[in-house]
Amino acid sequence: MSTKQIDPSLIVNEDTHRQAILKRFHTPRPDWYEKLFALLLAKCLKAYEPEVAGYKAELFSRLRGRVNKVLELGIGTGPNLKYYAGDGDVHVYGVDPNKRMEKYATEAAVAAGLPRTNFNFIQMVGEALPVSDASMDAVIGTLVLCSVQDVNLALQEVKRVLKPGGLYIFIEHVAAQDRTALKFLQKLLDPLQQIVGDGCHLTRQTGKLISEAGFSDVDIKMASVSVCFLVKHHIYGIARK
Template structure:
């Protein structure tokens, strides 16, 4: 794990986990509409789901009601576990249906071809190697498995927002646990070798610095 994400002090991990738990509520309320639509189009036949960079577990409420579901939440920050576990229980998952694994997207701690779905929201901004993480997503998915993603990406070249993002990028990486503001993640997902990619773009007016978002579903 160290190769892809140097260890942070415990106090930093806890501070970031608490900031995500408390600071993202208005963001989550703002994106709830399109998250609901996206997760509704997620087939519901998924029994084994991996959440990449699960964080505090804000997505469970959109899908955890499915029967016979087992969710593996992978995150390098161990302090996320208590929040994610609380969110899993609140969403109706049995305690035995959620496993937290400390790990990184670049080296997922699960076997090849074992997952029906991988979910990743606001994660590829933070991993060290986006392309390697996408190859890992494909590796752990079963053939026909789905990768559901929501990622914030660089604004349009030449726009004032894009200029602001490049100025603030180093600060964002420092204060937001390695999060980059200027990645072209949509392009990388489109060219990662999935058999089918459905990709959409939207804006998040109130937190425009992490706007636009790309979201959709890719199939292995």
Template sequence: MLKIALLLHQSPTSQLLSLASLKTTQKNSSLAAVPNKQPSVIPRFCSCGRRHFIEAATAAFLPICPSNASSLHSDDYLDLMKKIHSPRPDWYEEFYASFMDTSMKSYEAEIAGYKSQLFEKLRGKAKRILEIGIGTGPNLEYYADNSEVQVFGVDPNKKMEKYARAAAAAVGLPSKNFQFIEAVAEAVPLDDDSVDAVVGTLVLCSVKDVNMALKEVKRVLKPGGLFLFVEHVAAKDGTILKFWQSVLDPLQQTVADGCHLTRETGKYISTAGFASLELSMASLYNAPCSLISPHIYGVACN
């Protein structure tokens, strides 16, 4: 989810964070609103077999046995989650969840066209969907029209659940078709090859380990499954925007639940080993600039 620093909203730099009209600057995407542009399809070779829940290379740091649906609330799993995402005070989680529920409406309105085109790729192809960093559930409306869809919403902030459930009810997604799981993207308590699609919007900016999160995405996806993503990313090197992102990044991480302003998330996704990838760029402009202006979005196939 988008981690806008609350402190920044109370300072002069808050002007940098308001979101204005959405404009595309991509060079290669059929998903964009710009005509006569084609998607960039990057072939990737994916090894046979499935990855373990936690790769052996990280076993020493995060010791745990593979998880499954029957042990979502096991002590081992909760201990693992706490190692990755340190517990926050209840007052902070409630305040942050409430803030995200009320402050993102203008952003969602501007990005809706892009999301609609992305989620259209799931129509008729995905009955079991995992959303990492589901937050308050702004994406639920895009696949709620499928009465057979089963959505697993993962988020480490347990206070997000009531807002996500309210969002599900508002768009007609039956409660039996939605399960909120208090978890982190780096350790998803679902079986290998268990979902048709994974959705992640404005979440990889905040995970502790992007590579581990993407390995989990690939692990739980069925062969041929789709990963849909929308992320704000670092500006180009040498720009004024990149300078300010670098200056304010430590503060952003502190007050915005781990959000990084300078992550080059596109590079992580491009090298994650997906069979194919459509990766596009867009910008959110507001004078004089926006800290979260540069975006990437697209679809990867497992």
């Protein structure tokens, strides 16, 4: 019996293509930066997560027992996994451009009760999700559209990979109201924030972009998060393909 060998050039070409996409949509960072950012994010979320726990419990209750394949866009350190990953035979595809997030996300998946074989971390960007059309029951994105380069393209990718009737669950910080002191401060600090926050923008009208992305149904609610004054204005909700 012969074993078919994989052409090494195919592997090289695929990796080269992936790296080209990463470079196009995510400014390359030194390894020390990615490692430090992942560490700081894990620490900062310890104060943030308790304040948004109620919103997340409300949103993720829609998934429990109803999904098999879930893609989490910008999975980061995996704080959402505990809300849905340990329920039934769920397979999670965690996408993030920062490869240093894999360690934290994998630990979070294990802590949530997700079998190791049911979790895949994929280093990639939201503008080119590495899964097939109409293959996901749900896509999750929390605090991620602030930092993708092309929000509209990322939202079209979310729609592409969702099955008909599939759910997109989101929580995002958004710009403050016009002609307020906070909006002025956000505009002033936005360039610096993009540097220290791995591409995070402070002034995006993300709710408007989601509403206009072409989902069949969108339910958006407003929230205020006191622990993060600069980005205290949040939206959260569910969109259906």
